[in-house]
Amino acid sequence: MSLALREALLAFRRAPLMSALGITTIAFSLFAFGLFGLVALNIRAALLEVEDRVEVRAFLADGTSEDAIAALLGDIGAFPEVREVGYVSPDSALARSREELAEFSDVFDASVLPGSIEIRLREGSRDPVTVQAVSDRIATYPAVDDVRFGREWVEKLYRIRTVAVYAGIGLGIVFALVAVIIIGSTIRMAILARAREIEIMRLVGATDGFVRLPFLIEGTIKGTLGGLLAVAMTWLAHGLITRTLFESVFFSPMQVAAGVAAGAALGFVGSLMSVGRHLRAVWRDA
Amino acid sequence: MSGVLRLDAVTKEYPRTGVAVRDVTFAIEKGEFVFLTGPSGSGKSTLLKLLSFAERPTSGEVKVSGFSSTSLRSADIPQLRRRLGIVFQDFRLLTDRTVEANVAFALEVTGTPANAIGPKVGRLLTQVGLASKATAMPHELSGGEQQRVAIARALANDPFLLLADEPTGNLDERATRGIVQLLREINALGTAVLMATHDLSLIMRSGYRYLELERGVLLYDGTDASRLARHQ
Ligand SMILES: Nc1ncnc2c1ncn2[C@@H]1O[C@H](COP(=O)(O)OP(=O)(O)O)[C@@H](O)[C@H]1O
Numbered sequence: 461m462s463l464a465l466r467e468a469l470l471a472f473r474r475a476p477l478m479s480a481l482g483i484t485t486i487a488f489s490l491f492a493f494g495l496f497g498l499v500a501l502n503i504r505a506a507l508l509e510v511e512d513r514v515e516v517r518a519f520l521a522d523g524t525s526e527d528a529i530a531a532l533l534g535d536i537g538a539f540p541e542v543r544e545v546g547y548v549s550p551d552s553a554l555a556r557s558r559e560e561l562a563e564f565s566d567v568f569d570a571s572v573l574p575g576s577i578e579i580r581l582r583e584g585s586r587d588p589v590t591v592q593a594v595s596d597r598i599a600t601y602p603a604v605d606d607v608r609f610g611r612e613w614v615e616k617l618y619r620i621r622t623v624a625v626y627a628g629i630g631l632g633i634v635f636a637l638v639a640v641i642i643i644g645s646t647i648r649m650a651i652l653a654r655a656r657e658i659e660i661m662r663l664v665g666a667t668d669g670f671v672r673l674p675f676l677i678e679g680t681i682k683g684t685l686g687g688l689l690a691v692a693m694t695w696l697a698h699g700l701i702t703r704t705l706f707e708s709v710f711f712s713p714m715q716v717a718a719g720v721a722a723g724a725a726l727g728f729v730g731s732l733m734s735v736g737r738h739l740r741a742v743w744r745d746a
Numbered sequence: 747m748s749g750v751l752r753l754d755a756v757t758k759e760y761p762r763t764g765v766a767v768r769d770v771t772f773a774i775e776k777g778e779f780v781f782l783t784g785p786s787g788s789g790k791s792t793l794l795k796l797l798s799f800a801e802r803p804t805s806g807e808v809k810v811s812g813f814s815s816t817s818l819r820s821a822d823i824p825q826l827r828r829r830l831g832i833v834f835q836d837f838r839l840l841t842d843r844t845v846e847a848n849v850a851f852a853l854e855v856t857g858t859p860a861n862a863i864g865p866k867v868g869r870l871l872t873q874v875g876l877a878s879k880a881t882a883m884p885h886e887l888s889g890g891e892q893q894r895v896a897i898a899r900a901l902a903n904d905p906f907l908l909l910a911d912e913p914t915g916n917l918d919e920r921a922t923r924g925i926v927q928l929l930r931e932i933n934a935l936g937t938a939v940l941m942a943t944h945d946l947s948l949i950m951r952s953g954y955r956y957l958e959l960e961r962g963v964l965l966y967d968g969t970d971a972s973r974l975a976r977h978q
């Protein structure tokens with residue numbers, strides 16, 4: 461193992477330019493992925509904030525008693541999807557409307573606005589299907605006249621998020637493939653550069669696994685370094701955006717670690733796929 | 747059947763160039779020294795490749811130290827190679843490493859414990875007469891000295907058989923004699939040697955058994971050097 465590691469490191473020392481080129485290319489493909497991830501992350505954060513405002517409003521029949529309202533609040537508040545409920549009396553609804561639409565304040569009068577219950581849903585229960593189901597359930601109460609929620613609004617939000625997620629996954633796969641191919645070709649070059657060593661290893665009886673190991677280590681190291689470099693570049697880009705455009709969020713430490721691990725995994729897979737094929741080509745002569 | 751090495755009706759046909767070795771049968775006993783000769787292109791290198799399992803016979807059977815070409819899996823080849831030493835006309839040293847690193851390489855890649863490698867390399871270099879050049883780079887050595895390094899490397903795993911493909915082909919008269927002398931010393935310690943050469947005077951002077959190939963066919967197997975005098 462230690463010898464394999466030494467051989468792998470020797471490859472960097474012997475071909476520093478090629479190694480740097482390989483790492484940089486991997487870093488740039490992961491960087492592109494990182495940038496997209498950052499965009500997706502920020503869309504997600506923004507969506508969560510907007511989603512937080514998704515609310516269902518149940519309008520109550522005129523003359524619903526205070527006891528009935530309290531019972532209703534208790535019932536709806538106990539729904540698993542519901543985070544909080546609140547009663548909006550006709551008076552406070554009026555006050556709110558006047559505040560929001562100051563220039564029309566005259567047209568409102570307490571009698572036109574019914575009392576209502578405002579329902580905010582828990583995170584994870586804000587997709588159109590769940591919101592509809594909760595609304596339907598609330599509508600079955602006799603004291604409830606009408607249930608409203610911004611259906612289009614909810615559905616649009618949800619679609620944006622779905623598109624963002626699938627686009628992220630799609631681009632991720634494309635960039636992962638690019639990284640695997642790049643690592644594969646740097647390993648190919650490394651194998652050709654070390655054809656002599658490999659030939660001698662075969663000659664004196666090194667096992668296939670032993671011959672492979674340094675290349676797998678080399679690929680994994682390159683992937684890891686590429687991943688780290690990509691994180692650094694993404695972080696710089698994030699800093700630049702925050703300073704010049706708008707406040708944005710960065711990946712959590714776990715997400716950063718996962719990104720570097722993904723680089724390592726890509727490096728490993730890339731070298732694994734390349735090493736068998738190209739070693740066979742080199743060995744034909746030994 | 748006996749012998750550490752045996753070929754039984756071995757034929758090797760290459761896809762594009764045709765038959766390189768045809769119906770060859772012979773055996774080599776433990777500790778023997780045998781020459782392999784024949785004109786260029788007669789199949790000497792192919793025969794040695796068959797013995798190291800770098801090539802598989804098209805028909806017939808190659809048996810080396812209990813490994814048979816009819817049953818050997820490619821995963822077994824490393825185990826076989828560790829029991830063989832192989833040297834070539836062009837030395838095949840790693841030019842970016844010192845003499846001792848070249849010899850150590852063979853031990854490292856075959857799993858020799860690290861603390862055993864240093865002393866073993868020292869012994870091997872002493873055996874081939876290069877103890878004083880351990881830290882030299884290959885290009886700083888003469889051809890004969892480079893071949894000694896290659897031989898030290900070939901001996902690293904204590905082979906029972908040394909295969910040498912024209913090891914003196916690139917060397918002058920004096921270096922040639924030195925290498926042949928070294929191979930005889932190695933043979934005297936119990937390692938069988940099969941050495942390909944087209945230098946007939948070497949064979950005649952030694953009086954050893956020799957195999958003569960011509961266009962892939964084994965023309966002669968014996969010790970009668972007077973035949974060679976006629977060739978010359
Ligand atoms: N790898 C190969 N592929 C195809 N033909 C080969 C190969 N190696 C050797 N040959 C052919 O086999 C014949 C014997 O070659 P070789 O064994 O190298 O002879 P020698 O070592 O006696 O000069 C030649 O005709 C050569 O062209």
Ligand SMILES: [Mg+2]
Binds near residue numbers: 790791792911
């Ligand atoms: Mg030859």
